[in-house]
Amino acid sequence: MPTTAASSRRRRSRLYRVTAALVVFVAVACYMALQYLSGNRGSPRCTVGPSDGGEGRTYTLSPEQAANAATVSAVGTTRGLPERAVTIALATALQESALRNIDHGDRDSLGLFQQRPSQGWGTPGQIMDPVYSSGKFYDHLVDVPGYSRLPLTVAAQRVQKSGFPQAYAKHEPDAALLSAALTGREPASLTCSSAAATAPGPGDAAEVRADLVRAFGRSVLPPAPSSAGAAAASTVSVPVPTEDGGASRRGWELAHWAVARAGTLRIDQVSYAGRVWTADTGWRTEREDSGSESVRMRLVH
Incomplete structure (x- = not known):
């Protein structure tokens, strides 16, 4: 038969283990709550799924x-x-x-x-x-x-x-x-959250154009503008053919490429065929921008 002292020690040991587990649980819960309230809800990530956002x-x-x-x-x-x-x-x-x-x-x-x-x-x-x-x-x-x-x-x-x-x-x-x-x-459809924040500093239109040419070949872009104004320095526009007067597969390929490369190239907005992507909102419909003749990439500035 175990002694009363031994039983008491075992009870105290179990109590210590339970208390330690509760302390760890509360600490983790508090940390997660703080992360949520501070807006830091996870590292940047990309998701591919249905284009309409459905099931x-x-x-x-x-x-x-x-x-x-x-x-x-x-x-x-x-x-x-x-x-x-x-x-x-x-x-x-x-x-x-x-x-x-x-x-x-x-x-x-x-x-x-x-x-x-x-x-x-x-x-x-x-x-x-x-x-x-x-x-x-x-x-x-x-x-x-x-x-x-x-x-x-x-x-x-x-x-x-x-x-x-x-x-x-x-x-x-x-x-x-x-x-x-x-x-x-x-x-x-591909969307990325907080992608542009993964690389510091402003975007460089020349870098974006060079990356496009390396991936898609020289025919992807028209000749570079002879003089770059403020708009040209902060936006890269890629012309695309239309299909039956609407958006083309090539256009969406370029748009998704821009979203996927946004963090590396410091792109903060992509627009095509009446839809606009930003890291904060993902893809959304913007009726005022209904054109499908080009994919526009706005750079971080």
């Missing part, structure tokens, strides 16, 4: 991941490749690097697709360039006969030659949703 599958990722995904998509569509190719590329990058441009990996693997300089994918500097590494992935993908009709895991594995080929499959639903938005196909 449907959604996928959340960081601004860094969204920016890299936008580059992967732009390189693919600029080559005239179908949405399926972009989906395969995005699923591959999600598995290989979680869509982060990392400078390490298995052996000498680098970048979004974990390509290896020793295996002829390019120099380390080239592979760490998302435009270059995306292009090299597509170079190999299009050499796979019938890649667009193959299961995603098979197509990706023919390019990557991974030790875990089935791992690509789990990323296909998210990659398909993301590629639908980034290639401009309805009903998917």
